[in-house]
Amino acid sequence: MTPLLATITRREAGIAVIGAVMLAAAATLPLFDTGFYLSLALNIAMYVVLCTAWTLFSGPTHYISLASAAFFGIGTYSVALGIETLPFPLLVTIGFVASAVLAGLVGIATLRLSGVYFVIFTLGLAELVRQVVTWAQTNFTRGVGLYVFTDFTEAHIYWMLLGLAAVVYVTGWLVNRSRLGFALRIIGNDETVARHVGINTAMAKVALFMISGGFIGIVGAFLAPRFAYVEPPSAFNPMISFQVVIMALLGGTGRLWAPLLGVIPFTILFDQISANFPNHTSLVIGIAFMSVVYLLPRGVVGLIEDMRRMKRKFRIVWTDDAALGKDPAE
């Protein structure tokens, strides 16, 4: 087996350098502003990680997961419950493990079956976990709310999220080139074929769903200090799941970096809408879903790729679709 570093192509190295530079540039933001823009950037960073982690699983498999809020809440709760007794990094690890375990259980129950079962199961998952947590807290502890007091400022949380984003991107790249990633692409294109070439489809899907869920749990854990006061309805807010889906699909799920193109405009738009027209947020999300389905079925990335192809077609008359690396599933 060749060492990992030796297999990196020049193109990949170039992307890595550009990515690192962009990340470093983004990291300097708290030096200029610690108010509105930092807060907005923090939201963007949060959704970038959430959507990329979501795409890690849902991109290749085409399964729509609505469980993000459940994993997020578990991460938040892991920190909130233990902040007074255990060190923060350990709590984040617990959040990661707990979310991944939950993802594994959900995956084992539903991913053997067709996609609809999975969507339905994840639709209520956050609500289910919220009910169980509320019930456990009211019966076995004194109050429902928990205070999270730490020395972290928004800038610290922002930097942690940027670091996590880098980890998620690297993980996504590693998965993509591994046997697991290859198996998942085959599953996404045709599951029957995947089974016939000897892929354990259920295990592959469960494994990736666990990785994806674990990362979402970490985001929830990082965000806990920002909440300061954690209670079930805020930690397990189902809107998180929907926003993650819509932003990721808006960007596109075919590429690892594609959700970025959905997250940035949507977060800014949504921030403006909820500040100025708080009663219209559901309408905006509804319209966004509609436009993704009817106008941008492959997201912004799909649009860019279409435009590029159009350009090429004008330049070269004998364009071969397959040569352009178009995904045959689409």
Next chain:
Amino acid sequence: MEILITGIVLGGTYALIAVGLTLQYGVARIMNLANGENLVFACFGAFWLWSTFTINPVLGIAIVAPAAFALNWAIYVVMLRPLVNRAKNRGQLEVDSILATFGLMFIAQGIMLLGFGGGYYNYNFLSQPIAILGANYGLNRIVALCAAVVIAGALYVFLTHTRYGTAIRAVAVDPTAAGLVAIDVPRASAFAFALGGALTAASGALLSTFYTFNASMGTLFTMKALIIVIMGGVGDVRGAVIAALLLGITETAVASLIDPGLTLAATYTLFILVLLFRPQGIFGRHMA
């Protein structure tokens, strides 16, 4: 005994919603996640008819259900048929229709929030007690259950004893083969989708007589209906009814014996059991 009767009443309402959904999914092949909003629309419709024209909610079904039928027909033809035509396979149609109906769900919620606000509504209709086997129940609940039984019975007769009902069941089994025996599949699909919406609306009108409703509760009902549909077997009306009653009784039992805050946990426990042991539904046959 009290648990059993209260559970059956609750289950009866679930049954109509779930039967509506199973028609939409089983025949029209559209997983309609906005179905709960249909229900809430009907709740507000019945409330409005009662408070403005003092029209009895049970009779109000005669207005609410046809309105929902027309609305759902239009939604199917305008919004969903392009997706059906575009989809290359069933998986893609499922993903597309789930996303489109999510959009619909949020838009409907947004409209209702703007129209009625986020507050809770209820009204008094037949709220005197009635004694059955020594325990008291709200008369409105019993009336709602009876109405639900009548509607479900009428649907059953329609599906099994009329020509068009049989055609609809044929589409549920195999759309391609149904087309070969001269059934107008696109029209039957639209009809089934609209009929499903009308049934859900009817159950909404009944529900509003004894349940406190608000603009954003639709999702919870959609979720329960979906779970019932899966439990009963997709497209299986009889299975949906049994599963709905089972769920109603389980929920009531958990709420009164353990904790009212754990009803969803009870639902999910049932759901997981079904997924693990009978993913094709309680009465479902094994799929190839």
